[in-house]
Amino acid sequence: ILNVEQSPQSLHVQEGDSTNFTCSFPSSNFYALHWYRWETAKSPEALFVMTLNGDEKKKGRISATLNTKEGYSYLYIKGSQPEDSATYLCAFIKYGGSQGNLIFGKGTKLSVKP
């Protein structure tokens, strides 16, 4: 059974704090890893798609790293803002599956207090 785990489940930080969360996934049969940002009552929105071991991607204050050999990815948010409050989902695609068959973690729910 392919399992994707995210930690922590939830996180409360103050505005301006930097934070990071972890996504663990099977290290064998890796094809791609997706990160999505999901605000309440909205649709999940793609942040990053990562495929290469050692990959680092950045979008504004948010960045992500990927280690396919050990099966983890970190998402970093620098200087958190209240608008960063959302659930952050990671999703794994196994080699040989369809590119849209994402295996999701449960997500990390981030709350940023002003």
Next chain:
Amino acid sequence: EPEVTQTPSHQVTQMGQEVILRCVPISNHLYFYWYRQILGQKVEFLVSFYNNEISEKSEIFDDQFSVERPDGSNFTLKIRSTKLEDSAMYFCASRDQRGADTGELFFGEGSRLTVL
């Protein structure tokens, strides 16, 4: 900005009734998906659809489920005879034909199905 739209946003139905959830994917996308999330659980893959046929389906997607692209724009999920355990948020998603490193999915806002 183009987006995936889903209707209805919420449907309440009696057990045993048929339900059709509708989606309008982004117009130039070629790959279509349905996912669901039961409250408190992970988002789960149901089915992928390409070139007018199912390309992959999960164990959840049994004979009670079907998908259709009846015209050039709509993509529907039908549940023939709903069960209590079908209560969930159902998400439609689409993707264009780019490769693995750019192939993010575009999700709709979801249709919440409540089976009584």
